[in-house]
Structures are given as structure tokens and as C-alpha cells.
Amino acid sequence: MKLAGRVAVITGGGSGIGLATARRFAREGARLALVDRDAAALAEAAATLQAMGQAMGQATGAEVMTFASDVGAPGAAEADAAAVLARWGRIDVLMTAAGFSCGGTVLTTAVEDWDAVLRANLGGTWLWARAVLPAMRRQGGGSIITVASQLARAGGRGNSAYIAAKGAILSLTRTMALDFAAEGIRVNAILPGAIETPMLARSFARHPDPAVPRAASIARHPLGRLGRPEEVAEAALFLAGEGSSFTTGSEILVDGGWLAG
Numbered sequence: 581m582k583l584a585g586r587v588a589v590i591t592g593g594g595s596g597i598g599l600a601t602a603r604r605f606a607r608e609g610a611r612l613a614l615v616d617r618d619a620a621a622l623a624e625a626a627a628t629l630q631a632m633g634q635a636m637g638q639a640t641g642a643e644v645m646t647f648a649s650d651v652g653a654p655g656a657a658e659a660d661a662a663a664v665l666a667r668w669g670r671i672d673v674l675m676t677a678a679g680f681s682c683g684g685t686v687l688t689t690a691v692e693d694w695d696a697v698l699r700a701n702l703g704g705t706w707l708w709a710r711a712v713l714p715a716m717r718r719q720g721g722g723s724i725i726t727v728a729s730q731l732a733r734a735g736g737r738g739n740s741a742y743i744a745a746k747g748a749i750l751s752l753t754r755t756m757a758l759d760f761a762a763e764g765i766r767v768n769a770i771l772p773g774a775i776e777t778p779m780l781a782r783s784f785a786r787h788p789d790p791a792v793p794r795a796a797s798i799a800r801h802p803l804g805r806l807g808r809p810e811e812v813a814e815a816a817l818f819l820a821g822e823g824s825s826f827t828t829g830s831e832i833l834v835d836g837g838w839l840a841g
């Protein structure tokens with residue numbers, strides 16, 4: 581098992597890409613701390629992981645802690661990370677998958693929505709990195725996996741706050757990689773294309789006929805389909821484990837070829 585004994589924190593672990601990654605990491609023996617503002621989704625995720633663990637022959641199921649927190653709330657990440665450290669004594673992996681988009685150009689986005697999107701996507705990444713880095717330093721290493729988007733590189737219409745936040749996450753990823761490389765801490769970004777999750781469904785639902793943006797999105801991916809959260813989880817597993825020991829400051833595309841042309 582590639583993550584046996586490792587402790588991984590996954591924000592946004594209650595749904596979509598974060599949840600698929602939690603399931604993948606659990607199959608590799610990781611202990612998991614899931615953070616999500618949706619308490620009901622978290623409880624369901626934890627139950628699924630426990631059942632998975634039991635099916636794999638672990639008497640008590642997978643080891644899971646859950647934190648029903650807003651990743652952008654000041655002090656929340658520190659408090660949650662302290663609880664993880666109190667129980668397991670280490671944090672080896674952080675994946676910052678919590679995020680959402682609101683849609684809108686600069687002119688049609690409310691200032692409150694701009695603040696909320698920046699706070700969750702970018703602020704949540706920065707605050708959670710800040711919360712785990714001291715422990716990773718003490719341990720002499722760790723892996724931080726940020727979640728951006730193919731749109732951070734390609735651009736896109738009508739999603740100004742989200743795309744600005746995802747672009748900043750790429751810059752933050754590189755600067756953190758440089759700041760902490762000497763201490764064995766690797767920081768890399770995943771750029772998913774359109775992935776079949778509740779967030780993507782909500783984004784399509786902003787159109788009067790969701791089938792229209794869905795068909796356009798499928799056509800925009802050279803592989804001719806949308807991605808699955810499990811496909812992003814495979815990239816996260818690579819970045820979390822020893823297989824990526826010489827990889828830092830990088831961007832892994834899981835975008836069905838979107839950025840190729």
C-alpha cells in the first residue's frame with residue numbers, strides 16, 4: 581500500500597474530487613482527515629470510508645476524522661490541524677480541494693461573491709498550507725497538493741472570480757514549492773478539466789438548458805468526454821506518494837487534452 585501509515589488532510593473531502601481522493605487514499609492505507617463545510621456530506625463520506633475499510637478486512641474500518649469547517653474561516657484550519665496532530669502526531673499530505681465558483685464577469689459578479697470565492701478557493705489553500713507547514717517542517721517533509729483548474733491557464737468566459745482565484749493558486753503553489761523545497765516539502769498543483777461532480781452540475785445548471793453547456797464542454801475536450809473524479813484522484817495519489825519524490829512546483833493536467841490546443 582502506497583500510503584500506509586500516512587496522514588492525509590483533504591479539504592472539500594465531502595464531495596466530488598476530494599471524496600474520490602479520500603477513497604483512493606484509504607485503499608492505499610492512509611489515515612484521513614476530511615474537512616468540509618457540508619456536515620451531512622462529511623458524515624456520509626466517513627460512513628462510506630468506514631465501510632470500505634471493513635470490506636478490506638480492517639476490523640474498525642478506515643481511520644477517519646471529520647471537520648465541519650469553512651476553510652476560509654480565520655483560525656479554523658489551525659484548530660483542525662491541531663486536532664489531527666493531537667490524535668495522529670503527523671500530517672504527511674494536504675490536498676486543498678475545497679472550492680466553488682459563482683459565475684459572472686467582473687461587471688456581473690457581486691462584491692460579496694468575489695470575496696467568498698477568493699476566500700474559499702485561494703484563502704482556503706493559503707490558510708490550510710499555513711496550518712500544516714509547521715508539522716511538515718518538524719517531520720522533515722510532506723506533500724501539499726493544490727487544486728486549480730485548466731481555466732487558470734486557458735482562461736474562460738463568465739467566471740472571473742473563480743478563474744482569478746485558480747490562477748493565484750498556481751502562483752502560490754510555485755512560491756510555496758520554492759520556499760519549502762529545502763525542507764523536503766513538495767508542493768504541486770492539479771489542473772482538472774471538466775469533471776463530473778456536483779459542482780460541475782451546478783455550473784451547467786446556471787444555463788437555461790444545462791444540456792447545452794454540457795455538450796459544449798464535452799466537445800471542448802479532445803478526449804471527447806468529461807472527466808471522472810477518480811481520474812483526478814489518481815494524479816493526487818501520484819503527488820502524495822513516493823513516486824513523485826523529485827516533483828515539486830509542477831502542474832499536472834487532468835484535462836482530457838483541453839490545454840493541448
Ligand SMILES: NC(=O)c1ccc[n+]([C@@H]2O[C@H](COP(=O)([O-])OP(=O)(O)OC[C@H]3O[C@@H](n4cnc5c(N)ncnc54)[C@H](O)[C@@H]3O)[C@@H](O)[C@H]2O)c1
Pocket residue numbers: 591592593594595596597598615616617618621649650651652676677678679680681699700701704727728729730771772773774775776777778779780
Ligand atoms: N468539477 C470540475 O469540473 C472541476 C474542474 C476544475 C477544478 N475543480 C476544482 O476541484 C475542486 C473540487 O471540486 P468538485 O468538482 O469536487 O466540487 P464539489 O462541489 O463536488 O466538492 C467541493 C466540496 O468543497 C466544499 N466546500 C466548498 N467551499 C468550502 C468552504 N469554504 N469550506 C469548506 N468546504 C467547502 C463543498 O461543500 C463540497 O463538498 C474545487 O476546488 C474545484 O474548483 C473542479
